[in-house]
Amino acid sequence: MISIKTKKTNKKWAAKLDGLCRSWYKFSRNKLSVFGLIIVLTVIFIALFADKIAPFPEHAGAFVDLGNAGRPPGEGYLFGTDQYGRDILSRIFFSFRGAIIMGIGVLAVAVPVGVFLGLIAGYFQGSLIEPLIMRTVDIFLALPPLVLALAVSAVLRPTLFNSMMAVSFAWWAWYTRLSYGMASSIRNEFYIQSAELIGASRLHILLREILPNCLGPIFTKMTLDMGWVILIGASLSFVGMGEQPPKPALGTMVADGAKYIPHMWWLAVFPALAIMIIVLGFNLLGDGIRDMLSTEEV
Amino acid sequence: MKSRHFIIHRLAWSVFVLVGLSILIFFIARVIPGDPARMALGPRAPQWAVDNLVKELHLNEPIYVQYWLWLKGVLHGDFGTSLVTRRPVSADIKEFFPATLELIVVAAIIETVGGILLGALSARYSGSWFDSLVRLIAYLGVVTPAFVWAIIFMLIFGYVWPILPILGRIDSNLTVPPTVTGLMTIDSLLAGDFEAFKSAFLHLLLPALALAMGGMSQAARITRASMSENLSRDYVGSEMAAGIPMKLIILKYVLRPSLIPTVTIIALDIAAMLGNAFLVELVFNYPGISRYGINAMLTKDLNAIVAVIMVIGLAFVVMNFIVDLIVAYLDPRIRLQGGK
Numbered sequence: 001m002i003s004i005k006t007k008k009t010n011k012k013w014a015a016k017l018d019g020l021c022r023s024w025y026k027f028s029r030n031k032l033s034v035f036g037l038i039i040v041l042t043v044i045f046i047a048l049f050a051d052k053i054a055p056f057p058e059h060a061g062a063f064v065d066l067g068n069a070g071r072p073p074g075e076g077y078l079f080g081t082d083q084y085g086r087d088i089l090s091r092i093f094f095s096f097r098g099a100i101i102m103g104i105g106v107l108a109v110a111v112p113v114g115v116f117l118g119l120i121a122g123y124f125q126g127s128l129i130e131p132l133i134m135r136t137v138d139i140f141l142a143l144p145p146l147v148l149a150l151a152v153s154a155v156l157r158p159t160l161f162n163s164m165m166a167v168s169f170a171w172w173a174w175y176t177r178l179s180y181g182m183a184s185s186i187r188n189e190f191y192i193q194s195a196e197l198i199g200a201s202r203l204h205i206l207l208r209e210i211l212p213n214c215l216g217p218i219f220t221k222m223t224l225d226m227g228w229v230i231l232i233g234a235s236l237s238f239v240g241m242g243e244q245p246p247k248p249a250l251g252t253m254v255a256d257g258a259k260y261i262p263h264m265w266w267l268a269v270f271p272a273l274a275i276m277i278i279v280l281g282f283n284l285l286g287d288g289i290r291d292m293l294s295t296e297e298v
Numbered sequence: 299m300k301s302r303h304f305i306i307h308r309l310a311w312s313v314f315v316l317v318g319l320s321i322l323i324f325f326i327a328r329v330i331p332g333d334p335a336r337m338a339l340g341p342r343a344p345q346w347a348v349d350n351l352v353k354e355l356h357l358n359e360p361i362y363v364q365y366w367l368w369l370k371g372v373l374h375g376d377f378g379t380s381l382v383t384r385r386p387v388s389a390d391i392k393e394f395f396p397a398t399l400e401l402i403v404v405a406a407i408i409e410t411v412g413g414i415l416l417g418a419l420s421a422r423y424s425g426s427w428f429d430s431l432v433r434l435i436a437y438l439g440v441v442t443p444a445f446v447w448a449i450i451f452m453l454i455f456g457y458v459w460p461i462l463p464i465l466g467r468i469d470s471n472l473t474v475p476p477t478v479t480g481l482m483t484i485d486s487l488l489a490g491d492f493e494a495f496k497s498a499f500l501h502l503l504l505p506a507l508a509l510a511m512g513g514m515s516q517a518a519r520i521t522r523a524s525m526s527e528n529l530s531r532d533y534v535g536s537e538m539a540a541g542i543p544m545k546l547i548i549l550k551y552v553l554r555p556s557l558i559p560t561v562t563i564i565a566l567d568i569a570a571m572l573g574n575a576f577l578v579e580l581v582f583n584y585p586g587i588s589r590y591g592i593n594a595m596l597t598k599d600l601n602a603i604v605a606v607i608m609v610i611g612l613a614f615v616v617m618n619f620i621v622d623l624i625v626a627y628l629d630p631r632i633r634l635q636g637g638k
Contacts, residue, residue: 088436088595135314135318136318137314138311138314138315138318139318139319139322140322142316142318142319142611142614142615142618143319143607143610143614144569144570144572144573144574144610144614145573145575146570146573146574146576146613147572147576147607147610147611148607150573150576150591150592150595150596151323151596151603151607152326152330153329153330154595154596154598154603155326155327155334155337155598155600155603156330156331157331160600171434177596215560225440231443234443235443235445235576235577238445238580239576239577239580239592239595240596241595245383249392254445254449255580256444257477258449258452258581259457261449261453261457262453262456262457262458265453266506268449269449272445272446272450273446275443275446276438276441276442276443277443277444279441279443280438280441281441283437283441
């Protein structure tokens with residue numbers, strides 16, 4: 001009896017492993033996707049261990065060393081130093097933390113809220129709740145997300161947390177629209193009708209029957225959005241509505257550095273490149289995941 | 299008959315979205331801060347000043363009365379007075395919006411022409427070195443934020459190879475042409491001042507290019523994809539078999555259906571430019587509505603914030619309406635279904 005059971009689980013695991021290998025094969029066929037994955041993993045690694053990797057961890061705060069102020073990139077300071085003598089490279093490493101927290105935090109709020117509302121609106125079609133949710137979505141999508149996020153953070157105190165709230169506020173509607181579209185087509189499938197027939201609860205149908213079939217596109221969008229959210233976060237801190245100095249944030253560094261162009265160009269250019277690379281990494285990864293999850297056979 | 303139905307349908311939708319947007323923005327500015335008057339004036343303002351502002355903004359009334367009073371003002375073109383400069387906000391908007399409009403029009407032209415041209419050429423010569431180059435630039439263009447382009451262009455064309463002006467709207471030693479339309483290039487032409495026109499136009503180029511880069515890349519990618527798809531359709535093959543020159547096939551039969559997704563993307567991006575203009579104007583110190591809006595946000599000038607967001611929302615909704623009309627013109631299937 002027991003041996004049969006282990007055999008079964010073994011088989012299950014083997015099938016899972018096989019599936020994983022297939023997915024990885026499909027994913028890794030495109031070298032750009034692998035490149036994106038490497039960028040993303042590197043950025044996360046740097047963010048986690050910034051205090052160990054950064055050459056000058058103390059430069060992440062209010063640190064002044066006027067003797068080394070404005071050093072061009074080179075010996076000792078790979079990306080040069082800023083107007084207070086702080087190492088740009090170390091500050092970029094530490095600002096990855098805020099960027100990653102921003103991305104994860106916003107998605108952690110916007111995705112569950114957005115997806116759940118979309119599932120409800122898609123499943124309860126014809127009821128009053130559908131137009132209520134979807135017309136609200138229309139209104140939220142009538143403004144560029146950056147403008148909406150700016151408007152909300154303008155009335156809040158400028159902190160990393162508040163800017164995360166502001167971006168989430170501007171972001172959930174995209175997920176509602178996405179899951180609404182999928183839920184409204186899935187609800188007509190036979191297995192949903194069967195589940196209704198045997199008296200499954202509505203919550204069960206929403207979360208156990210419809211949701212799992214929406215996860216692929218949602219997951220793809222989340223990966224792509226990590227990059228865009230980080231970009232919006234950087235834009236907010238660029239205008240001074242994110243993490244406050246002396247804590248480093250990519251946008252703030254670009255904005256401050258822009259004042260010293262062209263003589264101390266490295267102040268703005270390296271943080272700007274860092275933003276570019278993060279967004280590029282998540283984009284390549286997201287494209288790769290989309291290709292991987294697409295049903296098209298290899 | 300059908301297309302009239304379509305237009306009315308979309309128009310009603312636009313009005314609905316605008317009303318919803320105004321409620322949303324109004325509530326953001328009045329409800330989130332807790333005590334808007336105190337926030338606008340700062341913690342050190344005397345109590346009597348706060349009380350005066352409460353009266354001026356009707357904060358002692360219920361929120362729906364406040365909204366109604368505000369809406370009545372807005373419909374008469376009155377956004378209230380700035381809480382910081384005490385100037386009427388509408389006058390400020392009238393002064394700064396044309397500058398942004400001018401910037402966005404130039405950016406939109408660059409984006410449309412550049413995006414379609416690059417995408418079409420890249421699809422026509424797919425697989426060539428030109429195609430690879432366009433795809434690489436397009437990928438970089440999509441992932442690079444507008445303010446990063448702004449800084450890169452500023453460094454390259456302002457300092458390393460100084461061929462273009464980088465700050466403001468016009469050379470400081472030229473006289474500003476009298477304001478007629480508020481668009482400096484047109485005003486200088488109306489005044490017959492070609493030197494001012496040249497200067498104003500050159501000042502527009504870099505910020506416009508920085509604004510356009512992202513959308514242009516996206517437009518090029520979309521055009522390339524949809525054109526490659528259409529080029530592999532059977533009708534192209536039969537037209538080629540009939541001996542119609544390739545140039546004619548592309549211009550007359552392939553381009554129009556290929557442009558439908560492009561137009562949608564470009565128009566949405568032009569509307570989104572209003573958001574990105576916020577950052578680009580800041581970099582180039584360009585006196586447009588976005589720079590005005592950022593200042594309003596930093597000084598917590600509630601009336602000005604609401605006005606700026608509403609103007610941007612209005613522009614966004616109008617753009618969407620225009621896109622729907624253009625797409626309906628390009629794609630008869632949408633037009634004939636009456637907007638369903």
